[in-house]
Amino acid sequence: MPAPKKTTRGSLLVTAAVLSSLALAAPVAVAAPKAPKPSGSPSASPSATPPASMSSVGGARLGRPGTQVNLASGVPVLPKDLSARSWIVSDAETGDVLAAHNAHWRLAPASTLKMLFADTLLPKFPSTTEHKVVPSDLAGIGAGSSMVGIKEEETYTVHDLWLGVFLQSGNDAVHVLSAMNKGVENTVKEMNAHAEELQALDTYVVSPDGYDAERQVSSAYDLTLIARSGLQKKDFREYSSTVSAKFPGETKKDKKGKSVRKSFEIRNTNRLLSGDSDVPVYEGIAGVKNGNTTNAGATFTGVAERNGKVLLVTVMNPEKPEHNEVYKETARLFDWGFKAAGKVQPVGELVPPKSAAQGKDRPGANPSGEAGGSGDGGKAGTGSKPVASASAADGTSGIGTALGITGGVLVLLAAGAFLINRRWPLPDLVRRRTRSTDDS
Numbered sequence: 279m280p281a282p283k284k285t286t287r288g289s290l291l292v293t294a295a296v297l298s299s300l301a302l303a304a305p306v307a308v309a310a311p312k313a314p315k316p317s318g319s320p321s322a323s324p325s326a327t328p329p330a331s332m333s334s335v336g337g338a339r340l341g342r343p344g345t346q347v348n349l350a351s352g353v354p355v356l357p358k359d360l361s362a363r364s365w366i367v368s369d370a371e372t373g374d375v376l377a378a379h380n381a382h383w384r385l386a387p388a389s390t391l392k393m394l395f396a397d398t399l400l401p402k403f404p405s406t407t408e409h410k411v412v413p414s415d416l417a418g419i420g421a422g423s424s425m426v427g428i429k430e431e432e433t434y435t436v437h438d439l440w441l442g443v444f445l446q447s448g449n450d451a452v453h454v455l456s457a458m459n460k461g462v463e464n465t466v467k468e469m470n471a472h473a474e475e476l477q478a479l480d481t482y483v484v485s486p487d488g489y490d491a492e493r494q495v496s497s498a499y500d501l502t503l504i505a506r507s508g509l510q511k512k513d514f515r516e517y518s519s520t521v522s523a524k525f526p527g528e529t530k531k532d533k534k535g536k537s538v539r540k541s542f543e544i545r546n547t548n549r550l551l552s553g554d555s556d557v558p559v560y561e562g563i564a565g566v567k568n569g570n571t572t573n574a575g576a577t578f579t580g581v582a583e584r585n586g587k588v589l590l591v592t593v594m595n596p597e598k599p600e601h602n603e604v605y606k607e608t609a610r611l612f613d614w615g616f617k618a619a620g621k622v623q624p625v626g627e628l629v630p631p632k633s634a635a636q637g638k639d640r641p642g643a644n645p646s647g648e649a650g651g652s653g654d655g656g657k658a659g660t661g662s663k664p665v666a667s668a669s670a671a672d673g674t675s676g677i678g679t680a681l682g683i684t685g686g687v688l689v690l691l692a693a694g695a696f697l698i699n700r701r702w703p704l705p706d707l708v709r710r711r712t713r714s715t716d717d718s
Contacts, residue, residue, distance in 0.1 A: 323493050324385045324573075328364075332382035333480055336499060337626030340381045347377035348623040357610040361597040363575075365607070366498040367615040370506055370581060370588040374624035376615055378498070381626070384480045385594050387496035388569030389424070389447045390577045391488035394481065394496075396443060396517070397508040398472045399459055405437035405513065415457040416450055420489040423449035426544060429528045438526055444517040445546045446525075447569065452487040462486060477629050478503045490573040498592040503628055505566045505579045505590055518565030521545065521552050549605045550580055557602045560609050566590075568604070576604035582612050589615045 328343040339346045347356060356377060364380040375381070410433045419425075426441075426448030428434065434454070442451030456465040465486045473481040478500035484491035496504075508514040524541040532538045546552045548568050550560040562582040569577040575595035582589055591611045596603040 324495055325383070328380040328383045332380075332384075333497075333499075335382070335477055335479055336375060336629055340375065340378055340499060340626040343380055343383075345377070345379045346381070346625040348625060350621075350623070353622045354614055354617045356614055357607075359598075360607050360610070361603070362593045362595060362607055363597070364498040364592075364594040365611060366502055366590075366592050367611050367618075368502055368590050368628055369619065369624075370509065370590045373506075373628035373630075375626040375628065376589075376618055376622050376624060377611075378625060381499040382480055382497050383594075384495040384497055385577075386490060386494060386571065386574035387481075387488055387501060387594075388490075388571040388574035388577045389488040390501050390567050390569040390579055390592075391481075391483065391486075391494075391496060392443055392447065392452065392569070393501065393504045393508050393567045393579065394469050394473060394478070394483065395452060395455075395465070395486050395488075396440070396514055397476075397504060397511070398469050399455055399465070400440070400508075400511055400513055402459060403436045403455075405435065405440070407436045408433050409436070409439075409454065409458055411454055412457075415454045417453075418462060419449050419453055420485070420487075423487070423489060424547075425450045426525060427527070427542070428454060432526065432529060432539075434526060440513070440517050441520065441523045441525060441544065444567070445520060445523060445544045447547060447567075449487040449489060456486050473500070473504070475633060476500075476503050476507050476631050488569055488571070488574075490571045498594050499628075501577070501579045501592045501594075502590050505581065505592070506628055507631065508566070509581060515565065518548075518567060519551065548578075548580070549602055550578075550582075550609060554602055554605075557605045557609075560612065570604075578604045578608055580608050580612070584616050587616060587619045589619070591615065 330343060332341040332343070334341040345356065349355065360379070362379070364383045364385060366378040366381045367376045368374060369376065411428055411430050413430050416428065416430065424447045426443075426446040428439075428442065428448070428450040436455070436458075439451045439455050442448035443455070453462065456462045459465045459468070462485075466483050469483040469486060470481075473479075473483065478496070480495065480497035481500045481504075482493060482495050484494040488494075508518075522543055522545045525544045527540045527542050529537050529539040548563075548565070549557045550563045551565070553559040560580070560582060562584045564581050564583060566579045566581050577592075577594045579590065579592040582591075589612060591608050593604050593608045593611065596607050598607075600606070
């Protein structure tokens with residue numbers, strides 16, 4: 279299977295601080311009706327065509343087949359050359375769905391499912407934790423899986439493993455982290471429970487790495503919910519926005535018989551972040567995750583910011599056979615979304631997690647927005663430096679990324695709290711430079 283602009287965010291953050299203090303006393307947004315969650319029955323398998331009626335989570339229109347958008351005077355028309363089976367454009371902060379196409383169609387997700395894996399497991403292990411890989415850790419990896427290159431009997435930090443997951447979509451890294459989490463079966467169980475907590479009710483997990491498996495499904499709507507949840511975690515944001523990093527290699531004997539372990543470079547396979555011959559780095563891109571398998575085709579969820587607007591776009595399985603088509607269609611939808619934002623009336627909303635809607639703390643959340651429990655938090659997501667400013671020993675490169683808001687200016691919401699107007703700010707979203715700057 280196969281990183282901006284300065285914006286004025288102070289007023290939003292101050293508003294967030296005030297509103298969060300009122301969250302428990304004021305009414306919360308009411309979640310849309312739940313749809314039946316896949317239970318492991320054959321009916322949970324992806325359909326060949328979009329069902330006539332799908333889930334209504336987020337609004338009735340999102341359950342209808344075909345394109346849903348409120349075109350009116352002043353609203354730009356949607357791109358005409360979209361071939362994806364399903365897609366969705368939404369405001370990451372307000373939760374407004376600006377437009378969608380078969381948003382709740384249950385399809386094979388490929389490695390975009392790793393976003394759910396990360397959102398579920400990131401809070402469990404401090405990034406400095408070390409783990410020596412044993413053969414059983416790598417058992418059951420599917421043939422042809424994308425790998426970061428983990429070797430048996432070698433020791434890796436949790437930080438190393440998450441870089442392998444996010445940058446190289448390494449199924450080997452997923453399996454090692456799953457082994458640390460009491461095994462694949464337990465991890466799958468926890469992922470399904472977390473999907474239900476997020477109200478990602480189209481999602482059913484069979485394999486934690488997103489490898490093709492019977493009955494394994496998600497939807498563009500659910501992948502967007504999952505990404506939005508993950509992006510609340512500082513580690514998640516920084517891992518998913520890292521363009522390149524050094525990964526530990528295999529220990530070998532040098533000419534003098536001394537054991538030496540060198541590192542090698544890994545690069546993010548998200549082409550809107552790292553670029554390719556036919557896809558430039560997208561202005562304002564800050565993650566999130568791509569995927570590609572035989573059954574799923576190409577899938578992608580991305581987050582980008584321009585002029586104070588933060589959008590999420592998910593695209594699933596473009597039918598056009600062009601190289602990097604999933605990124606090209608995502609870029610066109612981002613372009614449309616930034617032009618339409620503030621002009622188009624939403625067709626639905628991204629619902630909050632169950633616990634947030636009920637005024638409770640979300641499982642695994644902590645006030646700092648950081649993952650990995652207490653302690654120094656390791657190399658990603660805890661320092662005041664942006665990814666691009668990390669020390670050489672850190673081994674990561676964000677190539678022009680910067681934290682938008684730092685230090686005393688940073689205003690964080692209480693653990694898991696949603697604001698009463700459904701805003702869910704990304705207070706220190708990692709931002710990319712503009713294309714023109716990158717190309718210089």
